[in-house]
Amino acid sequence: MRTTLLLDVDGTLIDSFPGIREGFLRGLDAVGYTHPAEEFIRRIPGPPMTETMASLGMDAAEVGRAMAAYDDYMQNGGWANFTVFAGVAELVAGWKGRGFELATATSKGEGYARLALERAGILPHIDFLGAAQERGPRKRKVDVIAHVLASVKPQRPLMVGDRLHDFHGAAHFGLPSVAVTWGYGAPEEYEEATYVARTARELEEIVNAF
Incomplete structure (x- = not known):
């Protein structure tokens, strides 16, 4: 079988952590959120990024803006940072x-x-x-x-x-x-x-x- x-x-x-980390932080900066501790950031690869953003207390509009910044970074070469x-x-x-x-x-x-x-x-x-x-x-x-x-x-x-x-x-x-x-x-x-x-x-x- x-x-x-x-x-x-x-x-x-x-x-792929280096690229995911950079995209995540750019997303936070786009909505003015303080960067969490590295212990939290180390766990972000894996779950959907929208869920991670929302877990920080962002509303739907903020998640949308943060994800736009994240996607912009990934589309412009961030995906290759691994x-x-x-x-x-x-x-x-x-x-x-x-x-x-x-x-x-x-x-x-x-x-x-x-x-x-x-x-x-x-x-x-x-x-x-x-x-x-x-x-x-x-x-x-x-x-x-x-x-x-x-x-x-x-x-x-x-x-x-x-x-x-x-x-x-x-x-x-x-x-x-x-x-x-x-x-x-x-x-x-x-x-x-x-x-x-x-x-x-x-x-x-x-x-x-x-």
């Missing part, structure tokens, strides 16, 4: 070569996800690009996973991510999940995953044994 890997992008495949985590591109290529079906399941906007994965050299190995809609209702991880499952109809799916919403989203559909610790999650979040991988080698071993 063929295994399908549902791969988160930010914090799992690529370290690096690929060590060993991950090689893992993805190896999985594809061994016959795994590969899909992304990311809250990153579809356009940005495509651009980033193409730049990273990972996109050619992806069978289905599951992502959030930049101008539509599909934003939350659970909605993205639902979209992937409906589109791909996998036989043996396994979610790989770094944040709580990855593991809760997988559990919502009864799917097992792997937490990778090189991303943006906290140790207490990893407890919600089925497996934990601390290195690319450990992730490979978990996937191969699944």
